[in-house]
Amino acid sequence: MPPNETIISFSGKTDLDLLFELLRFPSVSTKADHAPHMLACAQWLQALLRESGFETEVCVTGGHPAILARGPHVPGRPTVLIYGHYDVQPAEPLHLWTSPPFEPALRNKRVFARGSTDNKGQILAHILGARHLLREEGTLPVNLIFLIEGEEETGSTHLDDFIRARRNDLRCDVIAISDTGMVAEGYPTLTQSLRGIAAMEVFLRGPVTDLHSGIFGGAVVNPAAALVKILAALHDPRGRVAVPGFYDDVENIPAAEREMLAALPVTEADYQRETGVLLLDGEEGYSSLERIGIRPTAEINGLTSGYQGEGTKTVLPSTASAKLTFRLVPKQKPDRVLNLVEIHLQNLLPPGVEMEIVRGHGGMPYVLDLKSPWCGAAQRALEQTFGRKPALMREGGSIPIVQKFRDLLGSDTLLLGLAAPDCKAHAPDENFPVESFEAGIRLHQHLLRELAAPV
Amino acid sequence: MPPNETIISFSGKTDLDLLFELLRFPSVSTKADHAPHMLACAQWLQALLRESGFETEVCVTGGHPAILARGPHVPGRPTVLIYGHYDVQPAEPLHLWTSPPFEPALRNKRVFARGSTDNKGQILAHILGARHLLREEGTLPVNLIFLIEGEEETGSTHLDDFIRARRNDLRCDVIAISDTGMVAEGYPTLTQSLRGIAAMEVFLRGPVTDLHSGIFGGAVVNPAAALVKILAALHDPRGRVAVPGFYDDVENIPAAEREMLAALPVTEADYQRETGVLLLDGEEGYSSLERIGIRPTAEINGLTSGYQGEGTKTVLPSTASAKLTFRLVPKQKPDRVLNLVEIHLQNLLPPGVEMEIVRGHGGMPYVLDLKSPWCGAAQRALEQTFGRKPALMREGGSIPIVQKFRDLLGSDTLLLGLAAPDCKAHAPDENFPVESFEAGIRLHQHLLRELAAPV
Numbered sequence: 004m005p006p007n008e009t010i011i012s013f014s015g016k017t018d019l020d021l022l023f024e025l026l027r028f029p030s031v032s033t034k035a036d037h038a039p040h041m042l043a044c045a046q047w048l049q050a051l052l053r054e055s056g057f058e059t060e061v062c063v064t065g066g067h068p069a070i071l072a073r074g075p076h077v078p079g080r081p082t083v084l085i086y087g088h089y090d091v092q093p094a095e096p097l098h099l100w101t102s103p104p105f106e107p108a109l110r111n112k113r114v115f116a117r118g119s120t121d122n123k124g125q126i127l128a129h130i131l132g133a134r135h136l137l138r139e140e141g142t143l144p145v146n147l148i149f150l151i152e153g154e155e156e157t158g159s160t161h162l163d164d165f166i167r168a169r170r171n172d173l174r175c176d177v178i179a180i181s182d183t184g185m186v187a188e189g190y191p192t193l194t195q196s197l198r199g200i201a202a203m204e205v206f207l208r209g210p211v212t213d214l215h216s217g218i219f220g221g222a223v224v225n226p227a228a229a230l231v232k233i234l235a236a237l238h239d240p241r242g243r244v245a246v247p248g249f250y251d252d253v254e255n256i257p258a259a260e261r262e263m264l265a266a267l268p269v270t271e272a273d274y275q276r277e278t279g280v281l282l283l284d285g286e287e288g289y290s291s292l293e294r295i296g297i298r299p300t301a302e303i304n305g306l307t308s309g310y311q312g313e314g315t316k317t318v319l320p321s322t323a324s325a326k327l328t329f330r331l332v333p334k335q336k337p338d339r340v341l342n343l344v345e346i347h348l349q350n351l352l353p354p355g356v357e358m359e360i361v362r363g364h365g366g367m368p369y370v371l372d373l374k375s376p377w378c379g380a381a382q383r384a385l386e387q388t389f390g391r392k393p394a395l396m397r398e399g400g401s402i403p404i405v406q407k408f409r410d411l412l413g414s415d416t417l418l419l420g421l422a423a424p425d426c427k428a429h430a431p432d433e434n435f436p437v438e439s440f441e442a443g444i445r446l447h448q449h450l451l452r453e454l455a456a457p458v
Numbered sequence: 459m460p461p462n463e464t465i466i467s468f469s470g471k472t473d474l475d476l477l478f479e480l481l482r483f484p485s486v487s488t489k490a491d492h493a494p495h496m497l498a499c500a501q502w503l504q505a506l507l508r509e510s511g512f513e514t515e516v517c518v519t520g521g522h523p524a525i526l527a528r529g530p531h532v533p534g535r536p537t538v539l540i541y542g543h544y545d546v547q548p549a550e551p552l553h554l555w556t557s558p559p560f561e562p563a564l565r566n567k568r569v570f571a572r573g574s575t576d577n578k579g580q581i582l583a584h585i586l587g588a589r590h591l592l593r594e595e596g597t598l599p600v601n602l603i604f605l606i607e608g609e610e611e612t613g614s615t616h617l618d619d620f621i622r623a624r625r626n627d628l629r630c631d632v633i634a635i636s637d638t639g640m641v642a643e644g645y646p647t648l649t650q651s652l653r654g655i656a657a658m659e660v661f662l663r664g665p666v667t668d669l670h671s672g673i674f675g676g677a678v679v680n681p682a683a684a685l686v687k688i689l690a691a692l693h694d695p696r697g698r699v700a701v702p703g704f705y706d707d708v709e710n711i712p713a714a715e716r717e718m719l720a721a722l723p724v725t726e727a728d729y730q731r732e733t734g735v736l737l738l739d740g741e742e743g744y745s746s747l748e749r750i751g752i753r754p755t756a757e758i759n760g761l762t763s764g765y766q767g768e769g770t771k772t773v774l775p776s777t778a779s780a781k782l783t784f785r786l787v788p789k790q791k792p793d794r795v796l797n798l799v800e801i802h803l804q805n806l807l808p809p810g811v812e813m814e815i816v817r818g819h820g821g822m823p824y825v826l827d828l829k830s831p832w833c834g835a836a837q838r839a840l841e842q843t844f845g846r847k848p849a850l851m852r853e854g855g856s857i858p859i860v861q862k863f864r865d866l867l868g869s870d871t872l873l874l875g876l877a878a879p880d881c882k883a884h885a886p887d888e889n890f891p892v893e894s895f896e897a898g899i900r901l902h903q904h905l906l907r908e909l910a911a912p913v
Contacts, residue, residue: 033769093771099667157769184673198672202770211734212554215884216757217653217855218639220785221749222729224739227758227780228693235690238683274677279666282810284679291677300675303682304773305764310781314488314612315657315818316548317783317856318759318884325682326765328772330675355737363770400672401772429670429773 011050018131019114021051022440025089025123026107026116032067032090032157041067041153044089048130048151055134057149062169065161067153071172074133074147082146083454084175084414085447086404087126087182088155091118092429099431112437119435120426125181126151128421128440132447144455148175152404155182158202158364159404166411177377178408179450181443183398183420186269188436191385191393193378194418196370198299199331200401201340202363205230205348206324209356213309214319223319224355227308230323233351237301237327237344242286244301244329246347252334256297264292267394269424277425296397300330301344328363330399337365366403372415376457381417384449388442419446466505473586474569476506477895480544480578481562481571487522487545487612496522496608499544503585503606510589512604517624520616522608526627529588529602537601538909539630539869540902541859542581542637543610546573547884554886567892574890575881580636581606583876583895587902599910603630607859610637613657613819614859621866632832633863634905636898638853638875641724643891646840646848648833649873651825653754654786655856656795657818660685660803661779664811668764669774678774679810682763685778688806692756692782692799697741699756699784701802707789711752719747722849724879732880751852755785756799783818785854792820821858827870831912836872839904843897874901 013021028044031037045061045068053059057072067090094104094117102108107116114124129149136143150173154160166173183194209226210219239245274283274291285294294300304327309320329340345360352358371378373395385393398418405416421443427433468476483499486492500516500523508514512527522545549559549572557563562571569579584604591598605628609615621628638649664681665674694700729738729746740749749755759782764775784795800815807813826833828850840848853873860871876898882888 033767033771035768093765093767095765095767096668200672200772202772204770209735212882212887213551213885214733215855216755216759216783217655217785217853218883219729219733219750220757220783220854221753221755222738222740222746223733223735224737225758227761228689230761231686231689231758232693234683234686238687274674278669278674278678280664280678280810281812282679283677284808284810285676294676295674298676300671302671302675302772302774303680303686303764304671304771304775305766306682306685306761306778307766309758309760310548310550311760311762312488312548312550313490315659315781315783316488316759316884317655317657317757319757320759323761326770328671328770330672353739355735355739357736398672399675400670427667428673429771430668432667 011047013051013054018444019437021131022114022124022127023107025127026118027105029105030090030153031093032154033093041090045070045153048089052130052149055130056137062165064165069153069165070149070151071169072149074143077143077146080145080455081176082148082174083451084148084150084173084178085129086178086180087129087151088122088153089151090153090156091121092156096431101432113434114437115432115434117433119433120422121428121433122155122182124435124440125421125443128443129181129447132444135444136448136451144451147451148173155404160364162404163407163411166407170412173412175412175414177454178414178416179419180402180405180416181419181421182402183400183418184422184424185420186267186394186396188423189389189438190268191389191391192396192420193381193385193393194398194420195373195395196333196397197368197402197405198399199335199337199366199368200403201329201331201337201365202327203341203344204324204326204361204363206322206359207356208322210319210321213321216317216319220319224353225319226323226356227320229353229356230308230325232353233348234303234325236351242284244299246301246343248343249340252336253299253332254334261293264296264397265290267292267396273424295399297332299332299335302328304328330401331368333368333370335368337367366401367406369405375415377415377417377454380453380457381419381450384446384453385419387449388446419450466502468506468509473899474892476586477569477579477582478562480582481573482560484560485545485608486548487609488548496545500525500608503544507585507604510585511592517620519620524608524620525604525606526624527604529598532598532601535600535910536631537603537629538906539603539605539628539633540584541633541635542584542606543577543608544606545608545611546576547611551886556887568889569892570887570889572888574888575877576883576888577610577637579890579895580876580898583898584636584902587899590899591903599906602906603628610859613821615819617859618862618866621862625867628867630867630869632909633869633871634874635857635860635871636874636876637857638855638873639877639879640875641722641849641851643878644844644893645723646844646846647851647875648836648840648848649853649875650828650850651788651852652823652857652860653854654790654792654821654823655858656784656786656792656820657782658796658799659779659781659816659818661777661814662811663777665774665776668776671772671774675774679808680774681778681811682775684808684811685763685780687808688803689758689780691806697739699754701756701798703798704795707791708754708787709789716748719751719852720745722747722851728879750854752787754787754790757783759783785856786823788823788825790823792822821856822861824860830870832870832872832909835908835912836874836905839901839908840874842904843901874905
């Protein structure tokens with residue numbers, strides 16, 4: 004279905020106007036009924052890229068469509084692929100947003116909206132950087148490809164198949180992504196590693212229906228009690244993940260690297276302020292930066308059981324469930340981790356309760372080769388944009404696609420994130436500083452020029 | 459506000475018609491926006507009692523109204539108070555009902571509706587028993603008072619004050635309540651004891667907002683993980699409540715009484731069939747009947763944290779909460795139990811998480827004096843109605859009002875329950891056998907005659 008370009012017009016609009024327009028699409032990929040919004044958002048991006056001078060295509064996948072765009076052919080120059088995503092996390096809980104998540108609002112020189120940082124603001128900065136170059140110079144310093152998908156927040160389920168099918172169109176020398184964080188707002192940052200991820204949902208079932216907790220309580224195992232029992236065993240008293248075998252593949256980080264991390268301009272007080280907790284805590288023997296950057300985790304993302312409404316309801320619930328994700332570090336494998344967790348939980352399950360586990364998406368951890376010429380080019384571009392040498396960061400988040408690119412296209416990925424520490428990605432009041440948006444546009448231009456002749 | 463009797467008519471309606479009418483009121487006391495339904499239900503009951511020959515009053519309380527009704531004065535006869543409630547539990551989860559909870563349906567000679575057993579069907583049987591006696595004989599064998607409240611399911615919050623204020627109008631020799639279970643359907647049962655109850659809700663707060671579980675996971679204590687940790691410590695591996703001091707006031711039950719319980723026509727297989735669990739389990743060393751009747755419990759009634767929608771959302775939740783109730787046996791006191799639990803949970807709370815506890819309703823446990831003449835009368839009435847000697851049961855549920863009656867009016871309460879073991883009170887598909895409804899009408903008549911001259 005081609006976009007209806009007669010009703011999408013970009014003329015006379017500022018960069019910020021375009022950002023606001025893009026943020027208004029409620030492109031929540033995990034919700035099946037949002038598919039029409041996903042398509043409309045993809046068509047808007049296609050129209051913008053086409054009008055900017057790219058050959059474009061909204062590509063059918065097994066799930067939400069992907070946008071593929073190719074700039075003018077520049078003989079003898081490297082091919083650079085910029086990857087991003089137009090899908091966003093659900094906006095719930097809605098009542099905690101200061102302004103509605105899909106009605107972008109400008110406050111304190113920041114744009115507040117779901118997706119403002121993750122990832123619409125950052126991918127749009129790249130598109131607009133290229134758009135301005137093409138307008139001003141009529142061509143680009145490199146052969147440029149944009150790949151913008153719609154399933155990043157749900158594990159990029161169909162992107163493997165898509166990349167395999169379109170491998171010839173995606174062949175490139177290097178990939179760049181802006182979907183990671185800066186160590187401090189405006190402090191240029193090259194991300195050196197990413198954690199992997201493995202997701203599962205645990206469902207427990209006890210009695211066939213909710214029971215009266217007086218009439219039956221004491222004689223029937225309560226699935227909510229069983230759930231808290233098995234989940235409490237995810238961690239030991241030292242804050243380590245207590246699943247047997249979980250750390251088997253985890254490598255120790257050399258002292259030199261830990262010292263470099265400790266020298267980054269990120270303090271425990273920063274984390275405390277950003278998260279609003281009274282006290283940080285986690286695995287014994289590591290700093291917060293290490294707990295996030297170089298150590299794996301087991302996290303409960305959601306708990307559901309019994310009565311959740313107003314007041315008391317004296318039920319013994321029939322079911323209880325939890326959503327879990329595990330963040331993984333280099334050498335850990337998602338499938339193996341989920342196997343170990345499943346065995347661990349099954350071993351702890353009390354009698355009278357049945358367990359079903361539904362596995363979610365998985366993504367391998369990633370480490371970048373700092374010695375490559377592309378890394379040098381990226382660091383120079385960052386320095387030119389922000390006027391200082393970039394920090395080398397180990398990021399706690401997961402971008403499974405980075406490992407897939409290496410496996411399927413053989414190309415390395417440069418992670419030049421623009422997310423501020425307090426951007427609230429995935430949470431209410433997600434926001435993106437206007438300065439970061441403008442810096443992203445400049446960064447794209449410096450990056451293409453540096454990658455045109457890497458040293 | 460007097461009921462609009464011009465639009466409430468009972469003429470030509472069968473007993474079952476009247477039951478269906480009463481069940482159509484969605485009188486859920488815990489939901490603030492259901493107050494108009496509560497009032498309409500109270501007015502309907504008042505109109506029925508008035509038309510049957512009672513002096514009636516819909517009484518203002520600090521919460522939902524109570525109905526007070528008094529039959530004709532019969533000099534020289536005892537005064538009997540029948541207590542019941544017209545409020546019901548919430549009907550959620552709605553999708554698990556075969557037919558809508560407030561549209562009563564007759565299937566397999568049972569009436570399916572929220573409140574059919576608990577307590578509308580049972581209190582209406584008493585009202586109709588008296589209504590028929592008054593129609594046929596013009597008077598009653600005793601001085602009869604009905605007290606029907608609207609806050610039983612939320613802990614009878616305002617009934618203490620009401621009873622104190624109206625003590626003269628409520629003075630009676632004995633009280634009868636049908637709000638307990640039968641050991642088997644149609645097997646007459648006099649309940650000898652009830653468990654007490656103590657309710658609380660536990661709220662944990664960590665970061666000020668939901669965080670990205672990749673960007674911060676590992677360095678910030680997850681309130682959901684803290685919640686499962688502290689709740690897992692509610693029980694020890696032997697199925698006992700692990701709160702220090704919890705069993706201090708619990709009395710041992712003599713062997714003779716445990717033998718009598720073992721002889722009741724209730725088997726482990728019955729419980730298994732009724733609850734649909736593969737395996738019953740609970741405190742070591744006790745049968746199911748004992749775990750329910752003579753042992754206290756700690757039960758999780760609800761769990762809430764993080765993302766509960768479709769798919770995965772990689773959040774580190776800001777909050778986590780649980781609804782808890784404790785069932786208590788004679789000598790345990792709700793306030794003391796809640797104090798002990800609060801101390802226990804507070805001691806286990808990890809750093810970086812704050813806890814708030816909101817206490818719910820409490821009710822003392824109750825034991826009946828089997829040697830009183832009223833108990834003899836009740837047992838004879840049960841035998842006349844059902845044609846066999848009644849079982850003496852220890853019930854797991856809680857009716858806090860029974861203890862309050864003893865404290866405030868000095869009167870004992872006879873518990874002549876009509877709830878079938880599979881009535882699904884408080885759960886989807888709650889139902890009441892038509893035979894139990896009809897037996898309840900006859901039971902009321904036998905009971906008044908026996909109580910008129912207790913031996």
